[in-house]
Structures are given as C-alpha cells and as structure tokens.
Amino acid sequence: MIHLAVRNVNSEHLDLFRDWMAQLNGPRRAEALATLEDEGCSHEIAVLLEGPEGPIVIYAMEVESIEQSRDAADHSSHPIDAEHRAILDLAIGDRPSLQRILDLHR
16 A cells, blocks of 8 residues: 655754655665564655745655554654654644545555
8 A cells, every 4th residue: 555645844944854864765774674664664755845835745655554554653662763753743744735636556
C-alpha cells in the first residue's frame, strides 16, 4: 500500500528540516533504513516544493499496513526515531487543503 502525506513546513525551521533529511539520506542512512524494516516500509520518499503560502513536504511510503507502521514508529526503541519526531514537531505544520482525485490499485 502506498501512503501519501502532505504537510506545510514552518519556514523558520526549513533549514533544520533540510539538514535533517540530508542526515537521513547521508551519514545516518543505515539507522533510518533499520527503522523502515521495523515499520514494514519498503520505500519512503520525501519531496519539498514551494507552495503559494510557503514550503510543503510530500511524503510517500510503501508500507504493508499504515497502522502497523505508525504503531512501530510510535513505540520505536531506535534513538533516531525520537530525534525524527522532535524535528518534525518543530518543522512540520498543518495539512494543506487537498483533494484526492485518483486512487487506482488492484
């Protein structure tokens, strides 16, 4: 199952957010990949775009079950997950208004 999340990014924490994503995709990649295993996630991607009212991040995750994935992340013993939550709490804002217009799967 593909899970998509779209969130505003707080402009004052944009550099922190970018730096954190660079850490996850760089020197801390092995730690981040270990958390994906626990969450039943085979692929995660995030893209940042400049919206009319500021930056927006779009996350896509391929997971076995979004509920199991969230539960594993919420109860994780990986130190990187606690850091991830703390940074997202600062950097991620509200969900922008959006409308799902296509959802095809077999």
